[in-house]
Amino acid sequence: MINEISRYYQQVLIGSITGLSLDFDAVYAAGKTGDPEDDYALFRDALAGDDIFFGSRGNDYFDGFAGNDKLKGGIGADKLYGGIGADTFIFSSTKDSTSVRGDRDTIYDFSSRQKDKIDLKAIDANTKAKGNQTFKFIYSHEFHKKAGELRWEKTKGGTYVYGDGKADFSIVLKDVTKLSKGDFYL
Structure with a gap:
């Protein structure tokens, strides 16, 4: 109606x-x-095309359905569905998806096979160094207590992506069992 x-x-x-x-x-x-x-x-x-979604403060819900979509939830615990196609999930600040459980974004249908990407280029991996530093992807290895590291971890609740020597931010990926450096824009 x-x-x-x-x-x-x-x-x-x-x-x-x-x-x-x-x-x-x-x-x-x-x-x-x-x-x-x-x-x-x-x-x-x-929405069955190449769509661009930008959220604001609050807990947004975006579903791109079909197409090569770009989804940026912004601040809040956002629920992101890219749908079919090579989708890009954009994070421009550690505040977009924090390590606090109720303030963390969830990507529900991330697919390496469909060439989905998690874009972290705008996040400075080491704010103590001059310029915008890129993350060093360390797969599922433990942090080495060095700024700029990015890792993933499989848990009961989903797959988590963490950055910067300790969990300054995290992203939940549902039903994902493995990630590689190629899944990210660093």
Whole structure:
């Protein structure tokens, strides 16, 4: 129903979606049925391209469906679904996904096979050195207490990505059992 579309639209206004266009006749037809599934299908079809999602403060939910999407949740415990395609999950600050359980982002469908990437280029791996330092990926090895290290760890709750000698930030990846350096833009 149109109310469902309005609620969805209000959620979208918290962040932004670039490149979304909807046909008015399709919106009207979906609203006439009174079935929220029609509203969902309308937006799923509209988002079946190369979309860009930017969240803001708060706990955002983004689903890129099909296409090579870029998703940046921003501050908050965001739920990120890239869908089918080579998606990029962007983190520009350690505040985007902290090591605090209730403030950590979760990527639900990360796929190396689909060429998904986690983009950490904007995060300075060593703030004590001049310039923007890149992370050194140490796989699942223990930290060496050196700034700039990035590692992953498989736990009961998911796969965690940590950076910088201690867990300054972490990202949960559901149903991921292995990561490689090629899964990241460092």
